Amino acid sequence: MGSNFHAPYADxxxxxxxGDMNPPFSSxxxxxxxxxxxxxxxxxxxxxxxxxxxxxxxxxxxIIFNRADGQACTNYADAGLIQLADxxxxxxxxxxxNGAEVTVQKSAVTGGAASNFIAFNRVVLGYRNAVSxxxxxxHLRQPWPTSVGS
Numbered sequence: 001m002g003s004n005f006h007a008p009y010a011d012x013x014x015x016x017x018x019g020d021m022n023p024p025f026s027s028x029x030x031x032x033x034x035x036x037x038x039x040x041x042x043x044x045x046x047x048x049x050x051x052x053x054x055x056x057x058x059x060x061x062x063i064i065f066n067r068a069d070g071q072a073c074t075n076y077a078d079a080g081l082i083q084l085a086d087x088x089x090x091x092x093x094x095x096x097x098n099g100a101e102v103t104v105q106k107s108a109v110t111g112g113a114a115s116n117f118i119a120f121n122r123v124v125l126g127y128r129n130a131v132s133x134x135x136x137x138x139h140l141r142q143p144w145p146t147s148v149g150s
Contacts, residue, residue, distance in 0.1 A: 027120050029068060038123065039064040040139045044079065048135040053128055055090055055135060056081035061104070063123060067096040075102045082106055086130035090140075094121040 044059025061077040075095055082090050082104050089109060092102045104125065107116050117124050125140040 026068070037066070038139060040123070040125070040141070041143065046140065046142055048126075050133040050135070053084040053086075053088075053133065054081050055084060055126065061092075061140075063092060063094065063102070065094060065123075071098075073098045075100050077102050077104050080104065084128040084135070086128060086133070089117055089127040089138075090125040091117065092123050092125065093119070094123060 040061065040063050042057050042059050042061050044057065046055075046057045048055045057077075058079050060079060063075045063077070065073055065075075067073040073094075073096060075092070076099070077092055078101065084090060084106055085108070087108050088106045090104055090106050092104055095102060109117065109127070124138040126135050126137040128135055
């Protein structure tokens with residue numbers, strides 16, 4: 001097993017103190033809790049322009065998730081845009097403070113290195129493909145339009 005996200009145990013050393021055991025279990029618990037039933041939505045337009053790589057949202061992005069204590073929590077990102085280059089992904093890092101403002105950021109995927117898109121509090125919104133320049137949404141989706149007369 002790799003050690004990207006925990007402190008590895010050393011052979012011949014017993015580490016069963018709470019200070020040694022709780023941090024890796026806490027990170028694992030948060031990773032499972034944060035991403036289970038995560039909701040990302042926007043009450044306005046979300047669009048992507050493949051030639052420029054600009055992803056924009058014209059209203060507030062709301063991210064609803066369960067924090068480590070099991071309580072529902074909402075984070076917000078104000079209307080804005082981010083320009084993605086080839087092989088970059090857009091993300092937010094969640095904050096356990098209900099009502100916290102978060103910032104949409106970007107980073108490149110780097111193969112053969114520790115992953116920068118898997119962290120217990122990181123929510124990947126989507127990825128820009130290096131060949132087609134298409135945007136592949138991960139947790140960011142357009143809403144289904146309301147049908148007239150239904």
